[in-house]
Amino acid sequence: ETGVTQTPRHLVxxxxxxxxxxxxxxxxxxxxxxxxxxxxxxxxxMFVYNFKEQTENNSVPSRFxxxxxxxxxxxxxxxxxxxxxxxxxxxxxxxAVLANxxxxxxxxxxxxxx
Amino acid sequence: xxxxxxxxxxxxxxxxxxxxxYCNSSTTLSNIQWxxxxxxxxxxxxxxxxxxGEVKKQKRLTFQFGEAKKNSSLHITATQTTDVGxxxxxxxxxxxxxxxxxxGTRLSVLP
Numbered sequence: 001e002t003g004v005t006q007t008p009r010h011l012v013x014x015x016x017x018x019x020x021x022x023x024x025x026x027x028x029x030x031x032x033x034x035x036x037x038x039x040x041x042x043x044x045x046m047f048v049y050n051f052k053e054q055t056e057n058n059s060v061p062s063r064f065x066x067x068x069x070x071x072x073x074x075x076x077x078x079x080x081x082x083x084x085x086x087x088x089x090x091x092x093x094x095x096a097v098l099a100n101x102x103x104x105x106x107x108x109x110x111x112x113x114x
Numbered sequence: 115x116x117x118x119x120x121x122x123x124x125x126x127x128x129x130x131x132x133x134x135x136y137c138n139s140s141t142t143l144s145n146i147q148w149x150x151x152x153x154x155x156x157x158x159x160x161x162x163x164x165x166x167g168e169v170k171k172q173k174r175l176t177f178q179f180g181e182a183k184k185n186s187s188l189h190i191t192a193t194q195t196t197d198v199g200x201x202x203x204x205x206x207x208x209x210x211x212x213x214x215x216x217x218g219t220r221l222s223v224l225p
Contacts, residue, residue: 033212042118043157043202043215056212090156097211100145102159103204 003027006091006106013081014114021076021109023091030096032074033103034066037088049074050097081113116141118205120216128224133190135219137203144206146179146186147213152199160188160201193223 004025013019025032034046048056049068063085065077074091088108095101117140127133137146145164149157161170163179163186170177176189186205190197200220204213 042217045212045214048212100162100164100206102147102162103149103157103213105156105158107156 004091004093004104004106006089006109008109009107010110010112012112012114013078015081015083017081018077018079020078021089021091021111023074023076023106025072025074025091025093025104025106027093027104029093029104030071031094032068032071033092033094034074034076035090035092035105037090037108038086043090047076048097055097078111081111083113086111086113116205116207116210116214118203118214118216120203120219122219123217124220124222126222126224127193129195130192133193133197133221135188135201135203135221137186137188137205137216139184139205139207141184141207141209143183143186144208145213146183146206147204148177148186148188149202149204149215150199151202151218155199157202190221193221195223195225197221198223 007022031050036044046060047066052068063080067075090108091106092103094103119138147162148160151157161177166183167181168179174191178187200218202218204215206213
């Protein structure tokens with residue numbers, strides 16, 4: 001148990017569906033991240049929130065929409081995804097951006113788009 | 115932008131053999147971190163190196179940060195089956211705000 005919980009663990013969705021991924025951290029951290037992990041590709045940083053403010057959006061398509069209502073919760077809203085969006089989506093948290101502290105990862109949501 | 119590379123991509127060793135993975139950055143790094151991801155699992159933090167030439171040990175694992183702070187290595191002595199997984203380095207340079215992950219080295223240990 002890392003203190004970062006992601007739900008659901010597995011998700012299968014059609015290209016016309018709308019779904020949301022949820023991440024919750026109990027570590028008192030102020031920075032939260034969404035990463036995409038595909039086969040044969042490095043971990044791709046998607047979004048960064050620091051003290052609830054989005055500080056980075058790495059050219060992610062608009063069909064991915066993040067939401068950070070407070071420092072403990074992070075959502076990734078999904079709509080009209082493509083099959084190539086199938087991947088493991090990892091949430092992570094750290095003390096704060098630029099704090100150069102370790103990142104704690106959740107167990108991920110394995111997403112399959114059909 | 116900053117790029118982080120790792121070699122080898124895959125490594126198969128016999129149990130008891132040593133293993134080394136190398137991490138290289140296109141820019142001088144401020145810090146470097148190492149993570150391990152077991153098959154089916156999530157990345158777990160192992161260590162952070164900050165100083166030029168720094169060497170840190172964790173039991174059979176030895177981590178090194180290069181003098182120029184552009185490369186790093188992870189060496190495992192006498193591998194065990196529990197060492198199986200993918201080892202990622204993640205570096206941050208003086209201009210970046212977030213760590214950039216390398217592609218990882220996948221280690222297989224044959225019993």
